Amino acid sequence: MAGLELQRIEKTFGRTRVLHDVSLEAGDGEFIVLLGPSGCGKSTLLRIIAGLEAQTRGSVSIGGQCVDDVPPPDRDIAMVFQHYALYPHLTVRENLAFGLKMRGKPQALIKARIAETAALLEIHDLLDRKPRELSGGQQQRVAMGRAIVRKPKLFLFDEPLSNLDARLRTSMRVELKRLHQRLGTTMVYVTHDQTEAMTLGHAIVVMNHGRIQQIGRPEQIYHEPANPFVAGFIGNPPMNVFEGSFRLDQRGLEFRAGELTFRFPFQARDLIDADTGMATLGVRPEDVTLEPQGSECIAITGTIDLVENLGNDSIVHLMVKGQSLTVRTSPGLRLPAGESITAYVKNFHLFINEKRVPLPSP
Amino acid sequence: MTNRPVLLGGILLAVLGSLCPFLWFVLTSFKSQINVEAIPPTWWPDGRLVFYASALIEHRFLHYVRNSAIVAGGTTVIALAVATPAAYALARLRLPGKTWILGGLLCVAMFPPIVIAGPVWQILERLGGLNTHWGLILPYVSLTLPLAVWILTTFFHELPVELEEAARIDGCTTWQALYKIMLPLAAPGLFTAAILTFIYAWNEFFFALLILTDPERQTLPVGIALFQGEFITPWGELAAASVVATLPLIVIVLLFQRGIIDGLSAGAVKG
Numbered sequence: 001m002a003g004l005e006l007q008r009i010e011k012t013f014g015r016t017r018v019l020h021d022v023s024l025e026a027g028d029g030e031f032i033v034l035l036g037p038s039g040c041g042k043s044t045l046l047r048i049i050a051g052l053e054a055q056t057r058g059s060v061s062i063g064g065q066c067v068d069d070v071p072p073p074d075r076d077i078a079m080v081f082q083h084y085a086l087y088p089h090l091t092v093r094e095n096l097a098f099g100l101k102m103r104g105k106p107q108a109l110i111k112a113r114i115a116e117t118a119a120l121l122e123i124h125d126l127l128d129r130k131p132r133e134l135s136g137g138q139q140q141r142v143a144m145g146r147a148i149v150r151k152p153k154l155f156l157f158d159e160p161l162s163n164l165d166a167r168l169r170t171s172m173r174v175e176l177k178r179l180h181q182r183l184g185t186t187m188v189y190v191t192h193d194q195t196e197a198m199t200l201g202h203a204i205v206v207m208n209h210g211r212i213q214q215i216g217r218p219e220q221i222y223h224e225p226a227n228p229f230v231a232g233f234i235g236n237p238p239m240n241v242f243e244g245s246f247r248l249d250q251r252g253l254e255f256r257a258g259e260l261t262f263r264f265p266f267q268a269r270d271l272i273d274a275d276t277g278m279a280t281l282g283v284r285p286e287d288v289t290l291e292p293q294g295s296e297c298i299a300i301t302g303t304i305d306l307v308e309n310l311g312n313d314s315i316v317h318l319m320v321k322g323q324s325l326t327v328r329t330s331p332g333l334r335l336p337a338g339e340s341i342t343a344y345v346k347n348f349h350l351f352i353n354e355k356r357v358p359l360p361s362p
Numbered sequence: 363m364t365n366r367p368v369l370l371g372g373i374l375l376a377v378l379g380s381l382c383p384f385l386w387f388v389l390t391s392f393k394s395q396i397n398v399e400a401i402p403p404t405w406w407p408d409g410r411l412v413f414y415a416s417a418l419i420e421h422r423f424l425h426y427v428r429n430s431a432i433v434a435g436g437t438t439v440i441a442l443a444v445a446t447p448a449a450y451a452l453a454r455l456r457l458p459g460k461t462w463i464l465g466g467l468l469c470v471a472m473f474p475p476i477v478i479a480g481p482v483w484q485i486l487e488r489l490g491g492l493n494t495h496w497g498l499i500l501p502y503v504s505l506t507l508p509l510a511v512w513i514l515t516t517f518f519h520e521l522p523v524e525l526e527e528a529a530r531i532d533g534c535t536t537w538q539a540l541y542k543i544m545l546p547l548a549a550p551g552l553f554t555a556a557i558l559t560f561i562y563a564w565n566e567f568f569f570a571l572l573i574l575t576d577p578e579r580q581t582l583p584v585g586i587a588l589f590q591g592e593f594i595t596p597w598g599e600l601a602a603a604s605v606v607a608t609l610p611l612i613v614i615v616l617l618f619q620r621g622i623i624d625g626l627s628a629g630a631v632k633g
Contacts, residue, residue: 050527050531052527052530052531071530072527072530072531073530073531073532073533073534073535075531077531078531079527079528079531081524081527081528082524083522083524085522085524085525085527085528086528087525087528087529087543088525088547089546089547098529098532099531099532099533102532102533102534102538103533146528146532150532
């Protein structure tokens with residue numbers, strides 16, 4: 001049974017269309033992450049799933065049931081908001097109880113659920129406090145508690161960690177993952193943070209300008225980005241992207257972007273014939289090494305512009321024939337700025353007409 | 363802070379200036395008849411309660427208090443009952459011409475009462491509302507609504523939409539979200555609007571004089587104004603009556619002081 005199914009969702013505000021033909025399916029118990037830059041429509045999509053916003057066209061099903069005409073209170077969902085949205089005039093206990101009370105659940109059950117949830121999130125000590133007496137991290141826990149306590153069919157998270165400081169964010173992320181493993185409920189999680197997306201999601205839905213760019217498992221999104229947008233959006237530091245054209249000669253295939261050329265030791269006639277030759281070539285910083293490699297790598301020479309030391313590794317910015325190339329490398333290499341160095345590229349991503357084209361292996 | 367004394371002096375002056383008349387009639391109300399008319403005037407009262415006795419018992423002043431309480435209370439309850447949903451809608455819904463509605467309300471509040479006195483009287487005459495309490499409550503409600511709507515709209519506007527959405531997802535209908543979540547949070551705004559409305563209705567003189575000619579139904583301000591006899595002005599009784607008229611307002615304002623201050627400073631600081 002599908003936990004959540006969206007069919008051809010469209011949304012327009014006045015004349016602006018913010019969602020174009022969005023379809024996706026999440027299996028029961030799956031953790032789906034909607035990832036994209038701000039304004040890409042991911043939050044609107046979440047609100048449509050919640051019923052807080054009505055779609056202009058298309059259909060939403062939760063747990064196999066179409067909920068297009070079902071108002072939010074009856075969709076059996078719970079949502080965690082970016083700013084937590086705890087009821088300020090109620091204690092933590094009353095906040096947790098509110099949804100159950102509204103649904104007319106018996107006192108005994110409410111009490112038991114609150115105890116269970118408080119134990120799970122370790123918020124016993126906070127139950128009699130008001131939200132303003134809590135720290136940001138504690139408020140976050142309570143907000144999650146308010147969602148969990150209802151045992152809904154579907155959890156929705158709207159950038160729940162974005163208001164926390166970096167350390168707390170990391171620990172809450174781990175807890176959230178643990179929580180999902182324990183509850184096994186379908187979750188939809190909106191974020192613009194790729195680390196959250198990669199670590200939490202079974203599947204990531206990358207969105208931009210109201211369209212789905214790619215749906216895939218995290219490693220798929222990372223290793224086989226469907227288009228230059230996904231390639232550039234996922235990965236930190238971002239992928240090096242070169243716009244240029246292909247040329248074929250006796251020695252093989254040559255990609256030229258301005259002064260910079262990459263020579264591939266293979267022929268791929270079908271690649272070239274299909275198009276005008278214009279293409280985008282992507283190189284992940286972690287696919288470049290500064291240590292000498294064999295002939296399966298393509299070597300290019302440049303000068304060191306800048307080195308950022310991150311502790312466990314370094315980000316080296318090279319200038320190669322007027323183009324910049326970012327390299328992720330292990331620290332400890334002596335890399336004085338201005339010095340000439342040879343970089344070895346292990347792997348390329350090729351996009352023609354904004355679409356991924358698998359490169360033949362050498 | 364070198365200008366602290368200056369500031370304090372200014373505050374003192376403002377407080378004294380506005381309290382002066384009030385102080386004078388409070389003092390007067392406790393004097394005896396001889397002292398009230400003494401020349402040169404005496405400052406300190408001789409601690410008599412004769413004027414209170416005379417005002418409350420002989421002149422049956424308490425029934426004016428009762429009438430005022432009915433009219434002011436009724437006005438406040440009805441005005442808030444209408445203003446709350448209106449303000450909520452104006453703050454939350456995507457209404458076309460919202461600014462015009464709010465601006466229009468403000469314009470309505472600006473008419474001098476004399477302009478609408480004629481029509482109001484005619485309407486009430488046809489409806490049979492002259493010399494009735496509801497006949498006075500009706501125009502009071504329409505005159506206080508703009509202010510109440512404005513105050514409450516500001517308040518609802520400041521409350522995060524997310525709270526309401528959370529309530530919806532937690533199982534509330536729109537109405538339940540309004541009265542279970544939004545109203546308790548807008549309490550300072552409700553207090554402010556309620557008290558300003560109440561004070562207006564309690565103190566209003568012009569329409570009260572126009573609409574209520576039967577002494578049995580008249581409100582406090584009219585009662586006090588028509589208190590004077592044909593040949594003498596009973597200053598002492600007037601002062602006692604004025605104290606009695608002001609006292610409820612002071613008690614209410616003191617009781618809800620915190621709420622009002624929160625309400626009047628809304629928008630300055632985030633709630």
